Amino acid sequence: MSPNLTYVIVVGVLVAAGVTLLLERSLTRVLMGVILLGNGANLLLLTGGRAGGAPIVGSTPQEEMSDPLPQAMILTAIVITLGMTAFLLALAYRSWHLNGHDEVQDDVEDRRIMDLAERDEGPGDADAGTGDDDDDDTDTNSDRSLAASTDAGRAG
């Protein structure tokens, strides 16, 4: 099939919308983005093969058959996207269950390391004296509250 402009534009719109949604914080929107991106990719695969009649020997003359391979690949890709959608939905639900929201969160440990750098302390310096130890306790509070809330989530 020669490249069809309508197809190309639809693929472009799907991918653009998908990428925009992927940049959101809420996992549900990210999921929508993944679905749109997946559909865009599938449509792109479709444009790669020749269009035509059903590729069944006997029902269509050989030169008028469509290319069955992209369709088979799309079928596989759709199944994979379906499974991933289910998994992401489960993740979002679990996150909502534990935190009351489904937002993708920052890495706590990264921020802790940045704090250490700002206070000009290397990792492992915390044992230098007892005074330091107290200091260390306050800044790991966020870690502990995290651990505590994990507990609560489990109990619930």
Next chain:
Amino acid sequence: MTYLVPLPVVMPLLGAALTLLLVGRPRAQRWVSLTVLTATVAVAVLLLVRSSIDGPLVVEVGGWVAPLGIVLVADQLAALMLVVSAAVTLCVLVYSIGQGMADGNEETPLSVYHPTYLVLTAGVCNAFLSGDLFNLYVGFEILLVASYVLLTLGSTETRIRAGTTYVVVSLLSSVIFLVAIGLVYASTGTLNLAQLVDRLDALPDDLRLVLQGMLLLAFGIKAAVFPLSAWLPDSYPTAPAPVTAVFAGLLTKVGVYAIIRTETLLFPGGRTATLLLVTAVLTMVVGILGAVAQSDIKRLLSFTLISHIGYMLFGVGLTSSLGLSAAIFYVVHHITIQTTLFLAAGLVERRGGSTAMDRLGGLARLSPILAVLFFVPALNLAGIPPFSGFLGKLGLVQAGIDDGGVLAWILVGGGLLTSLLTLYAVARVWNLAFWRAPHPEMPEAGDAAQAARTSGAEQPHQPVPAGQSGAVLPGLMIAPTVALVVFGLVLTLVAGPLFDLSTDAANDLLQRTPYVDAVFPGGAP
């Protein structure tokens, strides 16, 4: 002998089905998994022997002739990867069984653990054996979906948080890969790797560059190459120790394998060599600087993992036979060593109740065997002379000097600097966790087992209930770690033959004809 080729994919998949049926009977599950993985190791060794004697072994799946059907190809590179990854997965399985048994819970790890683990193995083997671009995608998806489940095992808050990042980034790379496949098919009309060789060569240069770039981007995310590596240290450390170990050993290396395969077979000539070399040096240096800043052993190891991916890219980017063979040697070495270190970190967590270096100390005195199990692979990773890490880096440095270009010399410098900083990073772990006086909060020998049982891996700071004696480090966790440490040492002893093997594999890759001739004995259609 070609009937052996599909077995590394088929056996774990059937084993996964069987273990799924045996949910609720953990003992039977364990035996099925152990049997299947042992058989996979045996088959992989046979494949390696046959493929180095007879050349690549090819199977047309379902009996469909090559360009129509899917082919599985076991050449030396694929077979070598299979052997190492099968051996590593087997060791990690034993370790995880030991961990589950020692926690005194017959249901631990969860009943889905064994089926998922076997599916992961099947996906990894499929990716290595695939002779078809779309089948490679399917292999990636199998291993990724299994890894999503393993990473979020137990679905605690931290794992959900880390898993979200991992899943979204992996999905994005999968979509990029799929789009690249669509473009390759649209422009060449085939996805068979051997058939693509000629057809890609016939394409206009700029189109080829676009296809190569998209594939590199997709594989770069999977291999955690520097600008695309931020997801890794965020997600890996939260998983259970054996899961992190097997991910660290295998998943990124599948990405590296895909890069090696496509760069040599599909896009020879090194048009992206400069790009690869620049990202290699950035990956090495930025990665190891990240490791130096960490205060948690698992995160530190995750950063060294990223950093050492740079060495492999270095070898690939040089596009010389020596560079490529050193890169293959380095992949083998790194799969083994990185897995060993994560297993040792798991033992540290169990003994010390934490992997935060602030809270550890005196482990060398409390548990000498643990100290040895960490110390040897740590030095190996840093590249201290008798070990395989040194030999791999030596090969790469020689290849860089042979190349003689400015960029190659920069990489040689970057590689040596990274090696030195790796030594610094692991030496700091050694000093803080093993050598100084024990931390007052550290659990006593008997308590540690109790702590591991009650607190679980993800929240090590819980107060430890007193009492209860017991084996702190169970034999089934020690034994596979010892086995991998020894395997790492054996790599030094067999370094000569192994380097010959990787040189053979590299020459085959650079010539391209052995692969194509094996798939199409009568010439590509």
